[in-house]
Amino acid sequence: MSHFRIDIRQRAEELVALYPRPRSAMLPLLHLAQEQDGYLSDEGIAEVAELTGTTPADVRGTASFYDMFHLEPVGKYVVGVCTNIACLLAGGEEMLEHAQSTLGCSVGGTSSDGLFTLEETECLADCNIAPVVQVNHRYVRTTTPEAFDQLVEDLRGGRLDHDVPPHGTLIRVRRSSGLRAPRAEVAAERAEARAAREERTPKETK
Amino acid sequence: MATLSAPRIVSSRSEFSDSHTLTRYLATGGYVALHKALSMFPEAVAAEVDEASLLGRGGAGFPAGRKWSMLRKSPVSYLVVNGDESEPATFKDHYLVERDPHQLVEGVIIAAYALQVTQAFIFMRGEFALGLERVQQAVNDAYEHGALGRKIFGSNFSLDIVVHPGAGAYICGEETSLIEALEGKRGFPRIKPPFFPAVTGLYGEPTVVNNVETMSNLPWIINNGGAAFAALGGGRSTGTRLFALAGRVKNPGVYEVEMVKNTFRDLIFDPQLGGGTIGDKAVKAIIPGGVSAPWFGPDLLDLPLGQDEVAGEGSMLGSGSIVVMDEDTCVVRAAWRITKFFSRESCGQCTPCREGSGWIERAMYRIEHGGGRMEDIDLLLDLCDNIAPGLTWPPQQTTICVLGPSIPSSVHSAIKMFRDDFVAHIEHGGCPHD
Numbered sequence: 001m002s003h004f005r006i007d008i009r010q011r012a013e014e015l016v017a018l019y020p021r022p023r024s025a026m027l028p029l030l031h032l033a034q035e036q037d038g039y040l041s042d043e044g045i046a047e048v049a050e051l052t053g054t055t056p057a058d059v060r061g062t063a064s065f066y067d068m069f070h071l072e073p074v075g076k077y078v079v080g081v082c083t084n085i086a087c088l089l090a091g092g093e094e095m096l097e098h099a100q101s102t103l104g105c106s107v108g109g110t111s112s113d114g115l116f117t118l119e120e121t122e123c124l125a126d127c128n129i130a131p132v133v134q135v136n137h138r139y140v141r142t143t144t145p146e147a148f149d150q151l152v153e154d155l156r157g158g159r160l161d162h163d164v165p166p167h168g169t170l171i172r173v174r175r176s177s178g179l180r181a182p183r184a185e186v187a188a189e190r191a192e193a194r195a196a197r198e199e200r201t202p203k204e205t206k
Numbered sequence: 207m208a209t210l211s212a213p214r215i216v217s218s219r220s221e222f223s224d225s226h227t228l229t230r231y232l233a234t235g236g237y238v239a240l241h242k243a244l245s246m247f248p249e250a251v252a253a254e255v256d257e258a259s260l261l262g263r264g265g266a267g268f269p270a271g272r273k274w275s276m277l278r279k280s281p282v283s284y285l286v287v288n289g290d291e292s293e294p295a296t297f298k299d300h301y302l303v304e305r306d307p308h309q310l311v312e313g314v315i316i317a318a319y320a321l322q323v324t325q326a327f328i329f330m331r332g333e334f335a336l337g338l339e340r341v342q343q344a345v346n347d348a349y350e351h352g353a354l355g356r357k358i359f360g361s362n363f364s365l366d367i368v369v370h371p372g373a374g375a376y377i378c379g380e381e382t383s384l385i386e387a388l389e390g391k392r393g394f395p396r397i398k399p400p401f402f403p404a405v406t407g408l409y410g411e412p413t414v415v416n417n418v419e420t421m422s423n424l425p426w427i428i429n430n431g432g433a434a435f436a437a438l439g440g441g442r443s444t445g446t447r448l449f450a451l452a453g454r455v456k457n458p459g460v461y462e463v464e465m466v467k468n469t470f471r472d473l474i475f476d477p478q479l480g481g482g483t484i485g486d487k488a489v490k491a492i493i494p495g496g497v498s499a500p501w502f503g504p505d506l507l508d509l510p511l512g513q514d515e516v517a518g519e520g521s522m523l524g525s526g527s528i529v530v531m532d533e534d535t536c537v538v539r540a541a542w543r544i545t546k547f548f549s550r551e552s553c554g555q556c557t558p559c560r561e562g563s564g565w566i567e568r569a570m571y572r573i574e575h576g577g578g579r580m581e582d583i584d585l586l587l588d589l590c591d592n593i594a595p596g597l598t599w600p601p602q603q604t605t606i607c608v609l610g611p612s613i614p615s616s617v618h619s620a621i622k623m624f625r626d627d628f629v630a631h632i633e634h635g636g637c638p639h640d
Binding site (some may be wrong): 016019020021022024026027029030031052054061062063066067068069083084085086088121122123124125126127128132134136137138139140143148170171172173174175176177178181184186187189190192193194197200201 | 222239247249250281291292293295296297299300313316322324325331333334335336338339340342343348350354355356362363364365368369370371372373374375376387388389390391392393409450451452453454459460463473483494497517527528529531537540543544547632
């Protein structure tokens with residue numbers, strides 16, 4: 001019995017097929033598991049292990065290395081406030097403090113309505129609009145306390161549903177094509193091209 | 207005044223709001239270079255890049271052409287593009303993947319053709335949700351357009367590109383760590399030697415890893431020739447480069463300027479670029495190439511933006527990020543925050559990095575927050591020296607990768623340049639700026 005919904009399972013199998021080795025699909029599959037459950041559930045981890053030919057312990061051990069994977073449930077919106085150097089110089093710490101008071105939770109915590117989880121992030125590479133705030137890894141570009149409060153209200157009211165999908169949904173554009181050729185055929189063509197090149201270039205003398 | 211006569215090579219479509227679409231790309235010369243490249247022998251394409259003497263734009267500045275040619279004796283299996291831009295205050299690759307994803311894709315196809323690989327991966331920071339969507343869309347469109355897939359544009363060359371999301375780890379910008387992540391593992395940098403993935407890369411096979419900006423330069427180089435690229439800039443630093451300017455400046459942003467012909471002062475103060483500091487304050491210090499780089503004082507503002515020029519003064523142009531701190535900036539707080547970053551992002555494999563970063567961070571924290579002791583200053587210098595013996599730049603290596611020896615840069619710079627600020631913090635019992 002698959003824990004993944006039928007569409008997620010299909011996308012998962014497509015992902016595994018993209019790579020020369022199934023384990024390479026680990027990070028994309030974990031993102032997919034988060035898309036379905038909002039975090040990495042035991043069942044999601046077990047299914048990723050099955051798809052990658054590893055064990056749940058292996059998957060958990062890999063996932064725990066990466067900041068974007070949550071091994072415990074989080075809010076529908078994970079709000080990240082950057083306080084790294086460029087944001088520090090633009091009031092990032094003050095923004096983080098303000099976010100804590102608006103959301104009523106501390107860094108790493110979730111608001112009482114379960115909607116928001118607050119994180120202090122490292123540099124998010126958008127330093128010209130600092131301090132940087134991301135919600136579910138979407139840049140929301142709110143740099144003042146007032147704009148932040150408005151953002152929270154808009155998210156609560158569902159007015160940003162199009163721009164900010166629920167936590168876990170990362171890439172909404174699905175791969176539509178592929179090489180669609182037997183690997184052996186492509187490899188043969190490559191060998192042919194290489195032979196032709198060697199013909200053109202004089203051999204190096206050792 | 208800045209010298210702004212050079213053509214825009216990688217940011218030529220910045221005026222268009224639809225610069226990320228195939229329609230706009232084709233209307234502005236897109237995929238012309240790929241047609242041209244496919245009509246050339248692969249080694250002739252590589253020779254153009256060699257002639258351009260394009261230095262890698264990721265941080266280490268290794269010549270891209272040499273990275274490719276080192277491999278010619280054994281066939282390359284994979285091309286991996288490093289789009290894991292995470293060096294604090296660096297945001298040029300973010301700009302490129304969101305604003306001109308087709309230029310990147312075309313560059314990757316050209317590089318893959320030169321190297322004769324049939325499988326490429328674009329590894330991108332997971333936090334770039336929009337960038338991931340735009341590059342995936344560009345790959346989809348390129349397939350539709352016949353620029354990717356089987357027998358590209360009717361040639362005998364086939365290629366697939368997989369867009370691969372990271373998941374939040376600074377260390378994955380280190381190429382061997384990136385490869386581990388691409389193999390579905392924890393992003394632990396690999397033990398060297400071998401020093402280059404070119405020898406043992408993805409799945410143990412020869413792999414070329416190039417940065418997003420490096421790839422984005424290729425369509426222009428093929429269209430205009432390597433010599434035209436090499437004619438720009440100066441010395442070993444040819445062409446233009448994207449600089450990410452951040453901190454206490456009026457107009458922070460990504461600016462493409464000709465290398466060497468412009469100085470830090472030009473970039474920070476030219477009205478068409480940074481526009482000067484906020485409130486016209488005096489510059490206290492700048493970080494010239496990402497937070498791994500040792501800092502410069504205002505005395506070096508007239509240094510040209512060139513790789514060797516910056517290296518000659520004991521720092522690096524690195525990732526092309528420049529952070530400006532003004533007279534009101536608390537350098538203790540700035541250096542503390544940078545160390546906190548390294549402490550958080552250390553992968554934990556090597557003792558000097560894992561333990562040293564946390565130790566320095568705690569000592570910096572207590573100085574900034576009122577618990578500092580006068581002997582902490584020398585303790586910090588000693589810790590720095592233990593992680594990067596001699597405190598030279600480039601640093602002595604005590605760890606598997608360069609994250610470790612990069613930790614001391616900011617703290618050592620801050621103490622060396624502004625020791626009085628540390629003393630003031632300790633005597634004042636906290637930050638005098640608070």
